[in-house]
Amino acid sequence: MWLYPFRDERGSIVVRICSFAVFICCLARGAETQTVSTSGGHACAVLADGTVWCWGSNEYGKLGQDYDEQGPTHVPMQVSNIENALSVCIGSEHTCAALADGTVWCWGSNEYGKLGQDYDEQGATHVPMQVSNIETALSVSAGAHHTCAVLADGTVWCWGDHPTYDGEGFIHEPTQIASFDTVTSVSAGEEHACAVLADGTVWCWGDNMSGQLGQGYSSIDGTRDPVQVPGIDTAKSISVGGFTSCAVLLSGAVTCWGDSWGGPREWIGSSLFSIERPAKVAFGDTSPETSFLSQSVSSGGMHTCAVLADGTVWCWGDDYYGKLGQDPYDDEQGPTHVPVQVPGMNSVLSIDAGAHHTCAVLADGTVWCW
Numbered sequence: 115m116w117l118y119p120f121r122d123e124r125g126s127i128v129v130r131i132c133s134f135a136v137f138i139c140c141l142a143r144g145a146e147t148q149t150v151s152t153s154g155g156h157a158c159a160v161l162a163d164g165t166v167w168c169w170g171s172n173e174y175g176k177l178g179q180d181y182d183e184q185g186p187t188h189v190p191m192q193v194s195n196i197e198n199a200l201s202v203c204i205g206s207e208h209t210c211a212a213l214a215d216g217t218v219w220c221w222g223s224n225e226y227g228k229l230g231q232d233y234d235e236q237g238a239t240h241v242p243m244q245v246s247n248i249e250t251a252l253s254v255s256a257g258a259h260h261t262c263a264v265l266a267d268g269t270v271w272c273w274g275d276h277p278t279y280d281g282e283g284f285i286h287e288p289t290q291i292a293s294f295d296t297v298t299s300v301s302a303g304e305e306h307a308c309a310v311l312a313d314g315t316v317w318c319w320g321d322n323m324s325g326q327l328g329q330g331y332s333s334i335d336g337t338r339d340p341v342q343v344p345g346i347d348t349a350k351s352i353s354v355g356g357f358t359s360c361a362v363l364l365s366g367a368v369t370c371w372g373d374s375w376g377g378p379r380e381w382i383g384s385s386l387f388s389i390e391r392p393a394k395v396a397f398g399d400t401s402p403e404t405s406f407l408s409q410s411v412s413s414g415g416m417h418t419c420a421v422l423a424d425g426t427v428w429c430w431g432d433d434y435y436g437k438l439g440q441d442p443y444d445d446e447q448g449p450t451h452v453p454v455q456v457p458g459m460n461s462v463l464s465i466d467a468g469a470h471h472t473c474a475v476l477a478d479g480t481v482w483c484w
Contacts, residue, residue, distance in 0.1 A: 146161065146162045146478075146479025147159045147160070147161055147162075147475050147479050147480065147481050148160045148161060148162055148201075148475070149201050149202060149464060149466075149475065150464065150466050150473045150474070150475050150481050151201075151202050151203050151204045151209075151466050151473075152204060152414075152466045152467065152468030152471060152472065152473045152483070153204035153205060153206060153256075153468045153469060154206055154415070154468060154469035154470060155170050155171035155173065155469075155470075156168055156169065156170030156171050156172070156176055156177060156204065156209075157169060157170055157204070157466075157468065157471075157473055157483065158177075158193075158202045158204060158209055159190070159202070159473075159475075159481055160199045160200070160201060160202050160211070162479070163197075164196075164197050164198040164199050164200075164213075164214065165192055165193075165196065165197060165199070166178070166192070166193040166196045166199050166202050166211055167190040167191060167192050167193070168190065168191060168193060168209065169187055169188055169189060169190045169191065170186065170187070170188075171186050172184050172185055172186060172187065172240075173207065173223075174207050174208070174222045174223040174238040174240075175221060175222055175238055175239055175240025175241075176204075176207055176208055176209050176221065176222030176223065176240075177191055177193070177209075177240070178191070178192075178193030178194060178196075178209070178221055178240055178241075178242065179191055179240050180240050181238070181240060193209075193211075193221070193242065194241070194242070195219075195241070195242050196211055196213070196219060196242055198213050198214040198215065199211040199212065199213055199214075200212050200213065200214055200253075201253055201254065203254050203255050203256040203261075204256055204468070205222075205228060205256035205257055205258055205259070205260075205261065205302075206223075206258040206259065206469075207222050207223035207225070208220055208221065208222030208223050208224070208228050208229060208256060208261075209221055209222050209256070210229075210245075210254050210256050210261055211242070211254070212251045212252070212253055212254040212263065213251075216248075216249050216250040216251050216252075216266070217244055217245070217248060217249060217251065218230070218244070218245040218248045218251050218254050218261075218263055219242040219243060219244050219245070220242065220243055220245060220256075220261065221239055221240055221241060221242045221243060222238060222239075222240075223238045224236050224237055224238055224239065224286075225238075225259065225275075226259045226260070226274045226275030226284040226286075227273060227274055227275075227284050227285060227286025227287075228256070228259055228260055228261050228273065228274030228275065228286075229243050229245070229261075229286075230243065230244075230245030230246060230248075230261070230273050230286055230287075230288065231243050231286055232286050233284070233286060245261075245263075245273070245288060246287065246288070247271075247287070247288050248263055248265070248271065248288055250265045250266040250267065251263040251264065251265055251266075252264050252265065252266055253299060253300070255300050255301050255302040255307075256302060257274070257302030257303050257304065257305075257307060258303070258304045258305070259274050259275040259284075260272055260273065260274030260275055260302055260307075261273055261274055261302065262291070262300045262302045262307055263288070263300070264297050264298070264299060264300050264309075267295060268294065268295040268296045268297050268298075268312070269290055269291075269294055269295055269297065270290070270291040270292075270294055270297050270300050270309055271288040271289060271290050271291065272288065272289060272291055272302070272307065273285060273286055273287060273288045273289065274286070291307075291309070291319070291340065292317075292319075292339065292340050294309065294311065294317070294340070296311045296312040296313065297309045297310065297311055297312075298310050298311065298312055298350075299351055299352055300352070301352045301353050301354045301359075302354070303320075303326070303354035303355055303356060303357075303358075303359070303413070304321075304355070304356040304357065304415075305320050305321035305323075305336075306318060306319065306320030306321050306322070306326050306327060306336075306354060306359075307319060307320055307354065308327075308343070308352045308354050308359050308361075309340070309352065310349045310350065310351060310352045310361070313347065314346070314347045314348040314349050314350070314364065315342055315343070315346060315347055315349065316328070316342070316343040316346045316349050316352055316359075316361055317340040317341065317342050317343070318340060318341060318343060318354075318359060319337055319338060319339065319340040319341065320336055320337075321335075321336040322334050322335055322336045322337070323335070323336070323357065324357040324358075324372045324373040325371060325372050325391075326354065326357050326358060326359050326371065326372035326373065327341055327343070327359075328341070328342075328343030328344060328346075328359065328371050328391065328392060329341055343359075343361075343371070343392060344391060344392075345391065345392050346361060346363070346369065346392055348363045348364040348365065349361040349362070349363055349364075350362055350363065350364050351410060351411070353410075353411050353412045353413045353418075354413055355413030355414050355415060355416075355417075355418065355467065356373070356413075356414070356415045356416060356469075357372050357373035358370060358371075358372040358373050358413045358418060358431075359371055359372050359413065360395075360411045360413050360418055360420075361392070361411070362408050362409070362410060362411050362420075365407075366407030366408050366409075366423065367394050367395075367408065368394065368395040368408045368411050368420050369392040369393060369394050369395065370392065370393060370395060370413075370418065371391060371392045371393065373416070395420070395430070395453060396453070397420070397422060397428045397453050407422060407423040408420045408421065408422055408423070409421045409422065409423055409463075410464055410465060411465075412465050412466050412467040412472075413467060414431075414437070414467030414468050414469055414472065415432075415468070415469035415470070416431050416432040416434075416469075417429055417430065417431030417432050417433070417437050417438060417467055417472075418430055418431055418467060419438075419456075419465045419467045419472055420453070420465070421462050421463070421464065421465050421474075424460075425459075425460050425461045425462050425463075425477070426455055426456070426459060426460060426462070427439065427455070427456040427459040427462050427465055427474060428453040428454065428455050428456070429453065429454060429456060429467075429472065430450055430451055430452060430453045430454065431449065431450070431451075432449045433448060433449060433450070434470070435470050435471065436484055437467070437468075437470060437471050437472050437484065438450070438454055438456070438472075439454070439455075439456030439457060439459070439472070439484050440454055456472075456484070459474060459476075459482070461476050461477040461478070462474045462475070462476055462477075463475050463476065463477055471483055471484065472484055
């Protein structure tokens with residue numbers, strides 16, 4: 115069912131049935147939202163004052179609240195001891211924030227050492243923990259069981275469980291990826307990660323089961339060493355999901371590869387479940403060559419959404435739970451490789467696709483989720 119809340123005279127939340135997007139009540143408290151991040155069971159937002167607020171499942175304390183005292187909640191709750199955050203990111207059971215002073219702090223499950231803490235000494239915690247040896251982070255991205263950060267010197271460092279690391283097992287100490295020194299952004303997914311370099315190229319590493327590294331999955335299962343995605347030399351941002359990778363190019367085009375839930379397979383004339391090479395996405399009544407200009411893209415578990423230059427949001431992939439912004443009970447609307455417009459979203463600044471839901475930040479600083 116569809117829900118939308120409104121405030122009563124006391125500022126409490128009241129729920130009614132009927133709408134597509136859900137307004138996150140009482141989040142800003144007078145401050146505008148800067149960024150939002152979602153995952154399987156929770157979401158977090160950074161406000162203009164640098165505070166971080168989270169809602170949803172509090173398993174492992176990933177909302178920044180004591181698990182023994184706070185269960186699941188629809189009401190955003192402030193994460194303690196985080197006051198100057200630039201961005202926040204969410205993994206499967208953990209949350210991390212990059213602060214203005216260049217440090218990275220994480221909380222939630224420490225399985226595989228993905229909080230940057232020794233797994234043998236530190237279990238799950240709702241208290242933000244500083245990641246050691248990270249002092250100049252510009253951004254951070256959390257995957258399912260690993261976390262990566264881009265530093266001011268253009269290098270990328272990752273920690274947790276990921277096939278990037280030499281030897282067996284996992285590592286809680288940040289480890290540099292390859293010899294990159296011109297990275298502008300990084301995105302960590304289920305079992306792979308990708309980075310955009312200053313020259314516009316995209317490099318990926320990890321699992322390649324669905325061709326999400328941009329390589330033929332029949333010829334390479336996965337790799338610790340980053341491989342260049344062919345045919346891309348003007349990328350400005352990257353987003354990877356469960357088995358999908360998508361990049362926004364300087365031209366405004368969106369190109370995706372990997373699992374077909376996250377890519378428009380008909381544009382390459384294929385009925386396969388995976389796309390091994392980047393394929394352009396078309397929005398509305400356009401061809402790949404005349405696609406609307408895109409501002410950003412976000413890949414979730416089995417769906418992808420993009421914000422266009424006109425502030426509209428378009429999504430494609432699996433519509434289970436209505437995460438494409440379409441009625442999940444409509445027999446005519448199921449999984450689709452053709453992007454569909456999310457109704458009522460006309461002034462969106464940024465988008466984040468989780469495993470089962472999607473959230474957007476609007477120009478007025480509010481957050482809406484579906």
